[in-house]
Amino acid sequence: MSGIADVARQAGVSKSTASRALSGSGYVSQETRDRVTRAAEMLGYVPSTNAQSLSTGRTQNIGVVMPYVNRWFFAEVLEGIQAALLERGLDLTLYDAKPGSDTRERIFESFLTRKRFDGLIAVGLEPEENELDSMLALGKPVVSVVGNHERTSVVTLDDALTARRATEHLIELGHRRIAFLGAGSRTRWPHVESSRLDGYMQSMADAGLAEEATHTESELTLPAGYDAAVELLSDARTRPTAIVAACDEVAIGAIIAARRLGLHVPAALSVIGIDDHEFAEMFALTTFRQVPREQGAAAVELLMRQIQDPTLAPVIQRLKPRLIVRSSTGPLRSDRATADATV
Amino acid sequence: MSGIADVARQAGVSKSTASRALSGSGYVSQETRDRVTRAAEMLGYVPSTNAQSLSTGRTQNIGVVMPYVNRWFFAEVLEGIQAALLERGLDLTLYDAKPGSDTRERIFESFLTRKRFDGLIAVGLEPEENELDSMLALGKPVVSVVGNHERTSVVTLDDALTARRATEHLIELGHRRIAFLGAGSRTRWPHVESSRLDGYMQSMADAGLAEEATHTESELTLPAGYDAAVELLSDARTRPTAIVAACDEVAIGAIIAARRLGLHVPAALSVIGIDDHEFAEMFALTTFRQVPREQGAAAVELLMRQIQDPTLAPVIQRLKPRLIVRSSTGPLRSDRATADATV
DNA sequence: ACCTGCTATGGGAGCGCTCCCGAATTGATC
DNA sequence: GATCAATTCGGGAGCGCTCCCATAGCAGGT
Numbered sequence: 077m078s079g080i081a082d083v084a085r086q087a088g089v090s091k092s093t094a095s096r097a098l099s100g101s102g103y104v105s106q107e108t109r110d111r112v113t114r115a116a117e118m119l120g121y122v123p124s125t126n127a128q129s130l131s132t133g134r135t136q137n138i139g140v141v142m143p144y145v146n147r148w149f150f151a152e153v154l155e156g157i158q159a160a161l162l163e164r165g166l167d168l169t170l171y172d173a174k175p176g177s178d179t180r181e182r183i184f185e186s187f188l189t190r191k192r193f194d195g196l197i198a199v200g201l202e203p204e205e206n207e208l209d210s211m212l213a214l215g216k217p218v219v220s221v222v223g224n225h226e227r228t229s230v231v232t233l234d235d236a237l238t239a240r241r242a243t244e245h246l247i248e249l250g251h252r253r254i255a256f257l258g259a260g261s262r263t264r265w266p267h268v269e270s271s272r273l274d275g276y277m278q279s280m281a282d283a284g285l286a287e288e289a290t291h292t293e294s295e296l297t298l299p300a301g302y303d304a305a306v307e308l309l310s311d312a313r314t315r316p317t318a319i320v321a322a323c324d325e326v327a328i329g330a331i332i333a334a335r336r337l338g339l340h341v342p343a344a345l346s347v348i349g350i351d352d353h354e355f356a357e358m359f360a361l362t363t364f365r366q367v368p369r370e371q372g373a374a375a376v377e378l379l380m381r382q383i384q385d386p387t388l389a390p391v392i393q394r395l396k397p398r399l400i401v402r403s404s405t406g407p408l409r410s411d412r413a414t415a416d417a418t419v
Numbered sequence: 420m421s422g423i424a425d426v427a428r429q430a431g432v433s434k435s436t437a438s439r440a441l442s443g444s445g446y447v448s449q450e451t452r453d454r455v456t457r458a459a460e461m462l463g464y465v466p467s468t469n470a471q472s473l474s475t476g477r478t479q480n481i482g483v484v485m486p487y488v489n490r491w492f493f494a495e496v497l498e499g500i501q502a503a504l505l506e507r508g509l510d511l512t513l514y515d516a517k518p519g520s521d522t523r524e525r526i527f528e529s530f531l532t533r534k535r536f537d538g539l540i541a542v543g544l545e546p547e548e549n550e551l552d553s554m555l556a557l558g559k560p561v562v563s564v565v566g567n568h569e570r571t572s573v574v575t576l577d578d579a580l581t582a583r584r585a586t587e588h589l590i591e592l593g594h595r596r597i598a599f600l601g602a603g604s605r606t607r608w609p610h611v612e613s614s615r616l617d618g619y620m621q622s623m624a625d626a627g628l629a630e631e632a633t634h635t636e637s638e639l640t641l642p643a644g645y646d647a648a649v650e651l652l653s654d655a656r657t658r659p660t661a662i663v664a665a666c667d668e669v670a671i672g673a674i675i676a677a678r679r680l681g682l683h684v685p686a687a688l689s690v691i692g693i694d695d696h697e698f699a700e701m702f703a704l705t706t707f708r709q710v711p712r713e714q715g716a717a718a719v720e721l722l723m724r725q726i727q728d729p730t731l732a733p734v735i736q737r738l739k740p741r742l743i744v745r746s747s748t749g750p751l752r753s754d755r756a757t758a759d760a761t762v
Numbered sequence: 763a764c765c766t767g768c769t770a771t772g773g774g775a776g777c778g779c780t781c782c783c784g785a786a787t788t789g790a791t792c
Numbered sequence: 793g794a795t796c797a798a799t800t801c802g803g804g805a806g807c808g809c810t811c812c813c814a815t816a817g818c819a820g821g822t
Contacts, residue, residue, distance in 0.1 A: 079778055090802040095780060102781085103799050122532050126478070127778035130469045130807045137512070137535075145501075146494035146697075154488055158515040162522045167535060169480075169512045172501040179505045189465050192480075192510060299701040332701075335678065354489075358642040358675075422808055433772045438810060445811085446770050470808035473777045 078119040087115035098123070137167040138379065139193035141183065141201055141211075143175050147297075148325065148353055149368050153199050153221055156372025164380070169193060173201065184210050191216065195379045198223070199372075202267060217382035219375045221368075224267045229382065231374045231393040233350075233366045235268055238397045239275030242320050242348045242364055245399065247283050250408035251318040251346060254280065256291035257304055257330055258322025265296065269322060272350065276320050290316070294326055301329025309337055309345070317408055318346040324353035324363055331359050331404060342406035352400055362405040364397035371395065421462040429458035441466070480510040481722065482536035484526065484544055484554075486518050490640075491668065491696055492711050496542050496564055499715025507723070512536060516544065527553050534559065538722045541566070542715075545610055560725035562718045564711075567610045572725065574717045574736040576693075576709045578611055581740045582618030585663050585691045585707055588742065590626050593751035594661040594689060597623065599634035600647055600673060601665025608639065612665060615693065619663050633659070637669055644672025652680055652688070660751055661689040667696035667706055674702050674747060685749035695743055705748040707740035714738065 084094035089108055096102040097112035104112075115121075129135045138161055144150045154170075161168050171187060173180040184207050188196070195217040203211065208227060211218050218228040246254050256276045258269065273291060280289040294304035301321065309315050309330075321327030327349030331341055339345045349356065352365035374393060382388050427437035432451060439445040440455035447455075458464075472478045481504055487493045497513075504511050514530060516523040527550050531539070538560040546554065551570060554561050561571040589597050599619045601612065616634060623632040637647035644664065652658050652673075664670035670692030674684055682688045692699065695708035717736060725731050 080780095081778080091779080092781075092803075093801055096801090099780085103801080105800065108800085122534075124473070124778050125533050125535055126469050126472045127807090128780075130467070130473050130809090131778080131780040133807080135469070145488060145497055146491065148489065151489035151494055154513075155515060158488075158513065159522065162515070162525065162530070165529075167512050167530065167533075168514075169510050170497075170501065171511075172498060172505070179502065182505065186508075187505070187510070190468050190510075191465075192468055298698060302701055332675075355641060358645055423810095424808080434809080435773075435811075436771055439771090442810080446768090448770060451770080467808050470777090471810075473779085474808080474810040476777080 078121050080121070080123065082119055083112060083116045083121050086119060087112045135192055135194050136165065137169055137193045138376070139169050139171060139188070139196045140199065141171045141173050141188075141196065142199040143173055143180075143201060145170070145172060149323075149351070150199060152368035153372040153375075156369035157197060157199075157376055158372075159369075160373040160376035164376075175202070188214060195219070195383050197221065197372075197375050197379060198228070199375075200265065200268075202265060217379055217386060219379045219382065221371050221375050222265075222268060224271070226390060226392075229378050229390045229392070231371050231378065232395065233371075234394040234396055235271035236275035236278070237394075238350055238364050238366075239272040239320065240279045241275075241397070241399065242350060243276045243279035244283075245348060245362075246318040246320065246346055246405065247279065247285070249318070249346065249405060251316075252285055252408075253288055253316040254285070254318045254320060255308060255316035256289070256320050256322070257301065257308065258292075258294045258296060258326040269296075272322050294322070294329075296323050296326060298325040298329045298332075301326030302333045303329075305330035305333035306337070309334060309339060316345075318405070319348070321347060321349045324349035324351035324356050324361060327361055327363065327404070328353070328355055328359050331361065341404050343409055346405040346408075348405050350397070356400070357402070360402040360404055362402045363400050365400050366395065366397050421464050423464070423466065425462055426455060426459045426464050429462060430455045478535055478537050479508065480512060480536045481719070482512050482514060482531070482539045483542065484514045484516050484531075484539065485542040486516055486523075486544060488513070488515060492666075492694070493542060495711035496715040496718075499712035500540060500542075500719055501715075502712075503716040503719035507719075518545070531557060538562070538726050540564065540715075540718050540722060541571070542718075543608065543611075545608060560722055560729060562722045562725065564714050564718050565608075565611060567614070569733060569735075572721045572733045572735070574714050574721065575738065576714075577737040577739055578614035579618035579621070580737075581693050581707050581709075582615035582663065583622045584618075584740070584742065585693060586619045586622035587626075588691060588705075589661040589663065589689055589748065590622065590628070592661070592689065592748060594659075595628055595751075596631055596659040597628070597661045597663060598651060598659035599632070599663050599665070600644065600651065601635075601637045601639060601669040612639075615665050637665070637672075639666050639669060641668040641672045641675075644669030645676045646672070648673035648676035649680070652677060652682060659688075661748070662691070664690060664692045667692035667694035667699050667704060670704055670706065670747070671696070671698055671702050674704065684747050686752055689748040689751075691748050693740065699743070700745070703745040703747050705745045706743050708743050709738060709740050 080094050081091055084091045094112050097104045097109040142150050158168055171183045173183045198220045200222040220228045220230045222232045223230050277289055280286055292304050292308045294300045319330050327347050330347050334341050334345050349361050349363040352363050356363050423437050424434055427434045437455050440447045440452045485493050501511055514526045516526045534557055541563045543565040563571045563573045565575045566573050620632055623629055635647050635651045637643045662673050670690050673690050677684050677688050692704050692706040695706050699706050
């Protein structure tokens with residue numbers, strides 16, 4: 077393994093000059109620069125990032141903390157972040173901080189304090205107050221994806237607005253008995269969930285449907301949505317004609333449940349989601365599209381700015397979703413069509 | 420930020436002694452050790468991993484290269500790896516190497532050569548020959564999860580065996596027209612796919628059903644499985660009575676397709692998968708369970724051993740799957756029950 | 763009394779880089 | 793011809809740690 081000293085010797089210059097030539101900063105004549113570059117290439121020189129970091133205090137590495145990676149939203153955000161970082165030549169260190177786990181505590185107490193990164197991106201973390209404190213105490217820029225606090229920069233979907241629009245879409249189609257699926261005090265995303273539930277509630281109230289408003293708890297996964305929907309839909313008398321799902325996975329679970337109960341979608345039941353999940357098309361799900369990949373990229377962009385100028389004030393990017401109309405929603409029908417159940 | 424020199428001063432010892440006390444190696448009296456520990460605690464001392472790495476050559480960091488993170492198998496393996504690393508106090512830097520992408524090339528050409536890790540885990544990479552070369556050229560231990568080469572240690576499901584068992588399960592139930600869903604020359608997992616297809620083929624041949632063997636191409640995703648199954652099942656005359664799916668996502672796609680076509684599962688069509696995906700239970704899918712999370716942990720274990728003793732010969736861990744019988748498979752029926760299609 | 767071997771500690775080189783600073787050269791300006 | 797700014801380069805300190813080596817005290821054996 078050759079170091080910069082070897083490169084310098086090979087090029088017939090000093091270490092300092094070699095360093096300057098390679099980093100592109102400071103005065104170096106074009107000719108020497110070329111000579112150094114060639115020497116480096118010849119020797120297959122790869123700078124030691126460790127030595128660089130030690131000397132400069134910059135790690136060229138970004139930390140990403142998230143509670144899950146095996147869920148669509150998180151995985152997509154992660155890929156977005158990764159792509160944006162690779163483009164900039166930066167490494168990505170992942171910290172998987174499952175809520176309530178003992179490792180989560182260790183991550184905040186010990187892993188993060190090592191500060192092996194120039195900045196941190198927290199994705200859907202919903203950090204406790206003390207967790208947020210310890211992140212900020214690191215003295216490194218922090219950007220959140222999803223979140224409602226004002227202490228870091230945030231890029232997030234406008235949850236309340238989205239849920240409002242989703243509800244309005246159903247109201248415009250003539251529905252009145254519109255249920256919300258996926259709110260829960262037990263869920264892991266208190267902020268997102270409550271905002272979406274709020275949006276739904278508000279729209280219902282605005283339309284004079286406050287009385288009709290109802291919500292059923294469900295974790296934000298497909299199987300949970302399925303189970304919750306089965307329960308919600310099983311009683312034909314109280315059954316809603318439309319469902320606002322907290323996210324697409326829940327919505328798809330509801331569609332599958334409806335099919336199994338013999339309820340035609342959208343004739344007997346309209347379902348709208350939020351996400352535009354990779355399965356949405358397959359289930360013809362009408363939904364509001366958010367693109368987590370872009371959110372990841374935006375977070376990186378924000379973080380870069382903040383690393384460059386740490387005095388920058390926190391920024392909040394509240395993204396507007398776009399309605400994707402497919403065929404899981406339709407006008408209210410009086411006859412409430414039902415087909416035979418396909419067990 | 421206080422360094423080890425501060426700790427040493429505070430404890431009234433030399434840097435060397437402080438270092439020894441903290442690292443636990445070398446001769447230090449219990450009393451001094453305590454004193455140093457207390458001093459460190461008091462000052463909130465956090466060692467600079469950079470300085471440590473520079474000095475020792477060890478990074479306390481593991482690199483993970485994978486082509487996707489937004490797929491069940493990969494995400495699960497990643498979580499398994501992460502958990503195992505956190506337990507050992509090691510960091511994880513992620514490299515997302517999408518096949519065919521230009522960033523993939525950059526990862527191998529430039530990111531990996533920085534060697535910011537003590538070892539590498541390649542998950543389902545299916546590396547090109549030159550990619551494998553450049554990974555091995557780093558001089559760091561490499562462990563693969565999924566793969567068929569002998570140049571690194573590997574932990575992988577016994578694909579051929581699993582597919583054979585799956586096929587045999589259906590044969591034992593009396594099926595003869597058994598189709599394989601999910602093989603494809605265009606897919607990204609040539610090794611896995613071909614092994615599973617081979618296993619299927621072999622079982623069919625062993626049972627004298629070589630003539631009946633047929634396979635339909637499908638990428639290894641739920642929507643792709645759905646599309647492929649729709650095509651495969653639409654012609655009632657050529658339709659198989661059972662399907663061996665290359666993985667659970669494809670299997671579930673097939674089940675959904677069957678339902679929509681009005682084919683009762685398992686009365687009219689048996690479907691068996693491989694994975695035990697998180698959705699498998701919800702679709703009552705009979706499948707062979709593999710636990711990617713454990714594979715990740717096993718890979719870490721293997722890697723640790725190899726880091727400790729780099730002369731160790733590559734090890735191949737071929738995992739046996741366990742059959743999980745649910746109700747997507749059943750005995751062949753002569754009447755080929757069909758229900759009405761639920762559109 | 764002396765040597766050996768173990769324990770306990772400190773001194774200081776070295777890991778590979780960056781970057782401050784000073785020296786040297788050039789060229790332009792007065 | 794002197795002054796000054798702009799450029800080009802090398803020397804070397806320093807980033808924060810580990811670890812080799814030297815030193816020294818203190819058994820215990822001969």
